[in-house]
Amino acid sequence: xxxxxxxxxxxxxxxxxxxxxxxxxxxxxxxxxxxxxxxxxxxxxxxxxxxxxxxxxxxxxxxxxxxxxxxxxxxxxxxxxxxxxxxxxxxxxxxxxxxxxxxxxxxxxxxxxxxxxxxxxxxxxxxxxxxxxxxxxxxxxxxxxxxxxxxxxxxxxxxxxxxxxxxxxxxxxxxxxxxxxxxxxxxxxxxxxxxxxxxxxxxxxxxxxxxxxxxxxxxxxxxxxxxxxxxxxxxxxxxxxxxxxxxxxxxxxxxxxxxxxxxxxxxxxxxxxxxxxxxxxxxxxxxxxxxxxxxxxxxxxxxxxxxxxxxxxxxxxxxxxx
Numbered sequence: 005x006x007x008x009x010x011x012x013x014x015x016x017x018x019x020x021x022x023x024x025x026x027x028x029x030x031x032x033x034x035x036x037x038x039x040x041x042x043x044x045x046x047x048x049x050x051x052x053x054x055x056x057x058x059x060x061x062x063x064x065x066x067x068x069x070x071x072x073x074x075x076x077x078x079x080x081x082x083x084x085x086x087x088x089x090x091x092x093x094x095x096x097x098x099x100x101x102x103x104x105x106x107x108x109x110x111x112x113x114x115x116x117x118x119x120x121x122x123x124x125x126x127x128x129x130x131x132x133x134x135x136x137x138x139x140x141x142x143x144x145x146x147x148x149x150x151x152x153x154x155x156x157x158x159x160x161x162x163x164x165x166x167x168x169x170x171x172x173x174x175x176x177x178x179x180x181x182x183x184x185x186x187x188x189x190x191x192x193x194x195x196x197x198x199x200x201x202x203x204x205x206x207x208x209x210x211x212x213x214x215x216x217x218x219x220x221x222x223x224x225x226x227x228x229x230x231x232x233x234x235x236x237x238x239x240x241x242x243x244x245x246x247x248x249x250x251x252x253x254x255x256x257x258x259x260x261x262x263x264x265x266x267x268x269x270x271x272x273x274x275x276x277x278x279x280x281x282x283x284x285x286x287x288x289x290x291x292x293x294x295x296x297x298x299x300x301x302x303x304x305x306x307x308x309x310x311x312x313x314x315x316x317x318x319x320x321x322x323x324x325x326x
Contacts, residue, residue: 009039014052024073024122024163029153031057055137058124067095072102076125098123098167101180105188112213112275117192122164123184129170136166147171147183150190163191178218186214196286202298203248208262209282212270215263222267223324226260230324238321242314265317272316273306281305 013035018028032052037044051060058064063078076095102121110119126132136149148167165187172180189210190197197206215225223230232238239261247258269278284305290297299310308316 010047011037011039013037019057021073021075021122024118024120025153026118026163055135058126058135061126061131061134065095067099069099069103071106071119072099072121072123074099074102074123074125077127077131079127095125098125098184101184102165102188104181105185108185108216109188109192109213112216113189113192113279117195118163121188121191123167124164125167125169127169129168132166132168132170145171147175147179148187150187150194163194165191182211182214182218186210189213193282196283198286198289200290200294201282201285202242203245204242204262204265205282205285207248207259208264208266209278211259211263212266212278215267216275222264222320223326226257226264226324228256229260229264229321230326232257233321233324234326238318240318242317261321264320268317268320269306277306 015033015035017031017033019025019031020028032054034050034052035046036048038047051057058075058077061077065076065078067074067076074095076098102123106119106121109117124135126135136151146168148165150163150165153164165184167184172183175183187210190206193206193209218225239257242265243258243261248255248262266278269281281301284301285298288297288301295310302313303309306313
């Protein structure tokens, strides 16, 4: 303690959102304490590393849907984002989108997950970037992302959907629904997703869930890939994991390639075969030969091995040409 009656301390603040968190979330905090005649009091409190909890960014309002909870930072005093007044990007509008997403995901992936969603809506894109705490190219322009709670234990699942208010507000109602349903699919499949799950499968399955029964044609869902095909730029293999994390130009085509692969499985073999394959991949850790491991799982669950499936997929890619 200093001569002025002040001292610093570190502490852990545990928070649990009832009905959504399966275990308390731990937030490390730094405290500035001051001693007076009445005793010690906290003079200042701030985060001690990692992404901040949502309430560090401003007053938080809660909007409850039937199957989701939206925690939104009050935009009062924050710079207005383009389109932020749109009903679809408000907390109430987001809750309605979340309710539909939860129902759509349950219809395809079953009930082996919590069946409800927790969404966080910061007031600005800058706040979104602070919550994501990832500086990889392209992240700041994402409309939403699924993450573990800030300060959560390392084994905690990625169970919160963070929405980028500026990018999200610029989407159509259809686009917003696809984005949130995509992220909801990640929440629902988290228990079956492992570090070895190919990103073309995890991201493709999430996109397939988001677009399921949308009535959109493949060219409408994969316009960037269709333009590449028309220009003679065709992929030669399913996208590698690194293609999803590099960001920048070509990322849209990578996601569209993944969607087409999962859509092909669902159309040719049935949606439940896609779900079963996804869970089988998560349940069986690969050996030293990852290609042989995936080839075996595809043969077991679908019939064609990796090479044959890739040929079928490339044929689907070529059909995107006008």
